[in-house]
Amino acid sequence: MSTVAEKKAVTEKDAVVEQMADYCQWVSYDKLPPQVVHEVKRRIIDSLGCSMGAFLSDPAKIARSVAHTAESPHYGATLIGTYHTSSPEMAAFANGLLMRYLDYNDTYLSLEPAHPSDNIAAVFALAEPEGATGKEIITAIALAYEIQCRLCDAASIRANGWDHVTYGAYSAVLGAAKILKLNEKETRQAIALSGVPNVAMRQARVGMLSHWKGAAFANASRNAVFAARLAWHGMTGPSHIFDGEMGFKNQCSGPFELADMGGTGKNKDDYMINRTYIKFWPAEYHSQSAIDAALQLRPAIGDVSKIKAIDIDSFDAAVDIIGGEEEKWFPTSRETADHSMPYCVAAALVDGDIWMDQFDEAHLANPVIKSLIQKIKMHRDAELTAGYPKGIPNRLRVTMEDGTVHEKLVSYPRGHAENPMTDEEVVDKFMRLASPMLSDGQIKFVLPKLWNLENETDLSIILEAFCV
Numbered sequence: 001m002s003t004v005a006e007k008k009a010v011t012e013k014d015a016v017v018e019q020m021a022d023y024c025q026w027v028s029y030d031k032l033p034p035q036v037v038h039e040v041k042r043r044i045i046d047s048l049g050c051s052m053g054a055f056l057s058d059p060a061k062i063a064r065s066v067a068h069t070a071e072s073p074h075y076g077a078t079l080i081g082t083y084h085t086s087s088p089e090m091a092a093f094a095n096g097l098l099m100r101y102l103d104y105n106d107t108y109l110s111l112e113p114a115h116p117s118d119n120i121a122a123v124f125a126l127a128e129p130e131g132a133t134g135k136e137i138i139t140a141i142a143l144a145y146e147i148q149c150r151l152c153d154a155a156s157i158r159a160n161g162w163d164h165v166t167y168g169a170y171s172a173v174l175g176a177a178k179i180l181k182l183n184e185k186e187t188r189q190a191i192a193l194s195g196v197p198n199v200a201m202r203q204a205r206v207g208m209l210s211h212w213k214g215a216a217f218a219n220a221s222r223n224a225v226f227a228a229r230l231a232w233h234g235m236t237g238p239s240h241i242f243d244g245e246m247g248f249k250n251q252c253s254g255p256f257e258l259a260d261m262g263g264t265g266k267n268k269d270d271y272m273i274n275r276t277y278i279k280f281w282p283a284e285y286h287s288q289s290a291i292d293a294a295l296q297l298r299p300a301i302g303d304v305s306k307i308k309a310i311d312i313d314s315f316d317a318a319v320d321i322i323g324g325e326e327e328k329w330f331p332t333s334r335e336t337a338d339h340s341m342p343y344c345v346a347a348a349l350v351d352g353d354i355w356m357d358q359f360d361e362a363h364l365a366n367p368v369i370k371s372l373i374q375k376i377k378m379h380r381d382a383e384l385t386a387g388y389p390k391g392i393p394n395r396l397r398v399t400m401e402d403g404t405v406h407e408k409l410v411s412y413p414r415g416h417a418e419n420p421m422t423d424e425e426v427v428d429k430f431m432r433l434a435s436p437m438l439s440d441g442q443i444k445f446v447l448p449k450l451w452n453l454e455n456e457t458d459l460s461i462i463l464e465a466f467c468v
Contacts, residue, residue, distance in 0.1 A: 016242040016258055020147055021187040023261045024174050027143050029135040029454070031263050036271045037454060040138045040145075042426050043106055045450050046278050047117045048080070048466065049430035050105050051098035052437040053282070053356060055081045055468055059101055059211040063094040063218070077125045078463040081437070088125040092172075092225045096121030096218030102356070103214070103338045104282035104433075108149050108275065109389035111156040112164050113285070113317070115217065116276055119144035122172040122221035126179040126228070127459050134456035136179060142273060144175035146262050149272035155253040161202050162252050165217040169198035172224035180232050192237025194227035199252060208327045209335035278426060280415040281354040286318035287344040289410040290394040294348040297398055297406045304349050304372060306401050312341060313381040313395040315388040323378040330373075334359040345396065346372040387411060391418070437468045 029037075054060050067079055067090040076085030080095045096118060099105050105117045123140045126132070132140075148171035157166060173194035177187045204216050231237070242248045249255055262271035281291050290312060301307065314323065322328060323341040331337040337359050338344070346369045347358040363369060384393040391411035398406040412418040414425075421429075427447065434443060446465045449456055456462065 014240050014243050014247075017188055017191050019258050019261075020170065020174060020191060021184050023146070023264070024143060024177055024182075024187050025184050027139060027146075027178075027261075027263065029139045032139065032142055033269070033271065036142050036262070036273055037138055039273045039276075040141050041451060041453055042278065042423065043117045043141070043273070043276075044120060044453065045430050045447070046426055047099045047105050047120050048446075048450070049433040050100075050102050051080050051095065052466070052468075053104065053433035054098045054101040054214075055437055057101050059214060060094070060098055062211070063097045063215070067091065067094040072129075075129045077128045078460060080463060080466050081468045083464060083467055088129060088229070089222045089226050091128075092122045092125035093215075093218045093222040095124060096221040097215050100217055101214035102282045103284055104279050107277050107279060107285040108152060108272070109277075109285065109317075109392065110149070110152040111154070112152040112158060112167065113321075114148050114152050114164050114167065116145045116148045116171070116273070118165075118168055118217035118221065119148065119172050119175050121218065122224050123175040123179060124459065124463070125221070125225050126176050128463065130179055131457075132179050132459065134453035134459075137459065138454060140175040140178040142262075142271065143178050144171040145273040145276065146271065147171040147174050149275065150258050150261060154258050155256040157253050158202050160252060160254075163200040163202045163204055163216060165200050165204075165220045166198065166252065168217045168220035169194045169224055169227075172221045173227050176225050176228035177231070180228055182228065182232060186231045189235065189237050190228045190231035192239070192241050193230055193235065194224045195241050195248065196238050198223050199248075205321070205339070207325065208331075209333060209339055211335065213335045213339070275417050277417055278415045278421050278429075280413060280421065280425075280429075281344075282356065282359075283338045283344045283354055284322050286314075286322055286392055287341050287394075288413040288415065289392045290314070290318075290341055290345050290396060291348045291354050292413040293394060293396040293408040293410045294345045295352065296410070297396060297408050298349055298352055300406050301349065301398055301400070304368070307349075307372065307375060307398055308401045309399045310345065310349075310372070310376045311397040311399075312345065312376060312378045313384060313397070314341070314378055315385040315393060316380055317385075317388055318392070318394065319378055319380050329376075331364060333364075337364060341378060341394075342373045342376040343369070345376060349398075392416070438466065442466070 067086040070087045072087045077088045077091035108114045151167040177190045260267040328340040387393045393411040395409040
């Protein structure tokens with residue numbers, strides 16, 4: 001007969017927490033398909049390239065400056081680009097900001113959008129002091145992708161005013177828990193300790209955007225690492241964090257259930273990392289197909305001064321996120337510009353590329369780009385909205401002064417899961433981002449190690465090789 005204590009323990013179980021904790025215990029490297037392992041390595045290479053590209057940005061300098069005040073020689077993690085070992089929490093923040101700041105790391109689109117490679121910083125922050133193997137790192141990252149993307153599939157929270165990085169508090173802490181080898185009870189506590197305090201407001205991504213846009217998930221990673229370490233040492237967290245009266249479903253998301261995780265149930269061969277997209281251009285993902293269309297039309301357009309009007313037919317999410325506010329037509333910061341569909345299209349047409357240069361102060365003040373932006377109008381299109389998030393369909397119609405009309409529809413830009421980048425293109429992107437910061441010898445050293453990460457046993461050797 002069950003005791004009162006046993007009955008109470010059963011009633012205190014939270015279905016979502018149990019499912020995530022069970023999966024954390026179940027998943028292992030030998031259960032991951034080769035494609036998943038390969039995709040994890042591609043995302044790590046891509047994220048470290050993005051880190052190099054963002055290294056000299058002001059937010060990165062600020063984060064490093066703060067992280068440098070903490071030294072942790074016996075249980076520390078390397079600040080990417082330096083030899084300094086800070087606390088795991090501060091390293092997760094500083095490195096996470098590097099990976100995210102350019103808005104060039106990978107993306108997943110569903111009921112809620114996400115940048116799941118944001119989780120890598122939290123995994124690295126504990127993998128290094130724990131001496132985790134490459135196989136353990138790959139497993140933890142695949143796990144974090146699975147959790148975050150399944151949550152994005154389950155419920156949208158941005159309509160209620162919450163930021164997508166809120167889901168990162170769960171995915172990052174599970175990646176951290178896997179590295180720390182927490183048992184099931186400790187993992188449940190880690191989920192609660194990370195999830196309850198870290199509900200982020202969507203205000204971070206509206207209006208004129210600030211440095212925090214690129215730091216929001218880094219903060220979730222910092223807090224996730226802290227929560228995992230607390231649980232590791234025996235701290236407990238609140239119960240019923242999803243199903244409780246004041247829990248996540250009642251306060252943030254509404255009712256939902258998580259689908260089976262990759263490798264289990266109905267999804268034995270369906271791992272979420274395979275559905276994510278590596279970015280071809282350093283701009284918010286919903287603009288990628290519009291940038292693609294603009295670059296394809298550019299040779300036929302010729303002189304941009306002869307453009308009379310530009311109409312962009314788009315889907316609701318793109319209009320809401322990067323085309324629905326006045327600030328998107330008058331960006332004054334990189335953060336706002338790379339989240340502005342009008343700016344990205346105008347810059348692509350004027351310069352024939354979207355790269356770091358297109359978001360510097362000179363380009364933001366360029367009168368030709370500013371003038372062209374004012375000729376752009378965005379239109380919601382029900383048919384294109386129906387095609388999202390399977391695709392990100394944007395249609396450009398460029399009307400010239402002589403009445404000629406140039407039109408292009410792109411649904412699957414380069415890098416999309418339906419139009420993926422090759423390994424060679426991933427390396428080319430890495431080289432373009434890293435070459436200004438690293439020597440040829442450093443690059444020749446790190447790339448083979450990253451491509452063969454499953455055989456590596458010391459992450460610190462790899463990260464130290466990124467010292468600028």
